[in-house]
Amino acid sequence: MAVPGRYDTVEKYLEEVFDFLKTYQWVFSSPNTYVLVNKVFDQFPSEWLPFLSDLSNDELNELSVGVVSVHAPPSLQSFFQKINKLRFTLPKKISCEDFKFPNNSGLSNKKQHEIQSLAPLIHETCGRSDCDFIVDVGTGLGYLPRLLYDKYKYRVLGIEGCPQKFNLAKTKQKKYSDSDAAINYVEHFVTNESEHHIRQITKAFPMKHACITGLHACADLSVIILELFTKLEFCKSLVIMPCCYHRLKQTEDGFENFPVSNLLKELTTKSGVLRFLKTPFLRLACQGFVGGFGNMTPEEHLARTNSCLFRAVLEDVAQSG
Incomplete structure (x- = not known):
């Protein structure tokens, strides 16, 4: 610290x-x-x-x-x-990718800026840890995986716990046949017990090492991702953006x-x-x-x-x- x-x-x-x-x-x-x-x-x-x-x-x-x-x-x-x-x-300067989202994407300017700022940080971190695969927890509609593939050609597994968002991400992905083999989505609500499930899913993807990332890792999800990172030995780097601290579970x-x-x-x-x-x-x-x-x-x-x-x-x- x-x-x-x-x-x-x-x-x-x-x-x-x-x-x-x-x-x-x-x-x-x-x-x-x-x-x-x-x-x-x-x-x-x-x-x-x-x-x-x-x-x-x-x-x-x-x-x-x-x-x-x-x-x-x-x-x-x-x-x-x-x-x-x-x-x-x-005193860290935040770089930002110049990436054009579709006009009908529905993303706010704030969310676009967050995605464009997180992607180069992920790329920089992956370069230091020799990661060629990314596990995106809480992937939403898949905007971050799309940028990571288009700009850097990473293979990405997007994990989403909301069925509606998962289905929309899959639907949007069909418009980009060039990345069918590189971007994949699974529906799964990540918890402290997700270690085995993530291991099983990632067995299907060849990789050197993986980076776990999460944009808007809300409340306790940030801690859960940290714990999973310590357990999954194939994950060599971690980049998360926590949020909504006030929603942490109270005792x-x-x-x-x-x-x-x-x-x-x-x-x-x-x-x-x-x-x-x-x-x-x-x-x-x-x-x-x-x-x-x-x-x-x-x-x-x-x-x-x-x-x-x-x-x-x-x-x-x-x-x-």
Whole structure:
């Protein structure tokens, strides 16, 4: 795990992260619709609200990206200083394939960009691990396999658990007879018990080594893919794009598949952070890019505020009734 250079060890970094989260848990421990029910505004430091209420739109936008006025309360400045100390961004340039999807593909611009960005990363990873075969978990309608074949000539096995999507992927594949022998689809819902099934399926395909990949490996599926990767010896590389962290299966003590590493398990147990790192916290990882808040107009801020507070009022009324 990479950490900011100012920290000597991963343990020290995570300990400070957990200390920060414990101190400011009131920021994220409630769903947005419960801000009135749980009296979240009452938990703000008393000196924050007057300052925040007087910010101009430009000042609010700057604050959303971490630019704090020197006139801000010291406790608010300290809050952002701690965030900046813990922040770490990997300086990696993301390449993107120039690939034209059919006009009637139905793909959003966002999904097209994700596929075009993931494909070259898969290709780069396969080159380092001598992989000539790809197992695409949750293949959907098969857009990623199509790009991987057209651009790089990989043979791909697409695994899809939804019968409708599987059938559509098969139907679309019939339009591309050039790749009949290279792209294959199977209907299978991947679980922790899928090791034997995947072994049986892949026996039909000659390969040097395989790469397991997954675009939008939702919630627990990411952990499942990681576990399968450790069991399938013919798989020499792994490229996944996790998503929907807030849908992880919960237990009385936290989450069924989090944390995964022994180090994180030890530190979360020691700090007790799993008592308040619940679904609302995980939803933060599914929010839009922070830069999107930094350019909002007054009208956009008002619309977003009203949308949140109207739902919060309805929840407050429902809970009090």
